Amino acid sequence: MSGLAALLARRQQPGVFRWHAAFDASDVGHTVEHAGWRFALLDAWPTDSKADFLQRIGEALALPAYYGHNLDALADCLADLPSERVEGTVVLWEGWGPFAHADERGFNLALQVLRERAEAPDEAPFVVLLRGDGPDLQSVSSLD
Known part of the structure; x- marks a missing residue:
């Protein structure tokens, strides 16, 4: 978990x-939480649409009832x-590939929202880990 350890240690x-x-998602969650971070598992199998993604991320992050x-x-x-x-918050997004393949535009827009939050300078750290098979993403570096 060395790449993750570097993130958690800032x-x-x-x-x-x-x-x-x-690593098993529960082990990742334990490691993240032990370091004092919030962990969210976005289990997106077999999410293949923006609507499915929005529903599942809302559940994973326990977003408020007014979430639109x-x-x-x-x-x-x-x-x-x-x-x-x-x-900070770490989101482990498993099963992102079907969404990326089925709705490339929707996936890229969702990824942009997540990236903008992760790069927000005045906010608590926010990390998204895309795990599993999917298309090559030139704009996403590897944490390994």
Whole structure:
């Protein structure tokens, strides 16, 4: 988990990354939470649409009831993620490939919202780990 360890220790800038580590999601969650971060498992199998993605990420992050299930509402809710008593948030997005293949435009828009939150300078750290098979993403570096 060395790439993840560097993130949790803040030696690596937050962002959106491809992550090929085969650790069990519960072990990843334990590691993240032990470091004082919030962990969210976005189990997106077999999500293949923007609507499915928006539903599942809302559930994974336990977004408030007023979450509007659109990308603008997601961006607003990500900006309001609770940051008290946590160092930051790590989202492990498993099964992102079907969405990326089925709705390339929707996937890229969702990825842009997540990336903008991860790169927000005045917010608590936010990290998204894309794990599993999917298309080559030139704009997403590997954390491995």
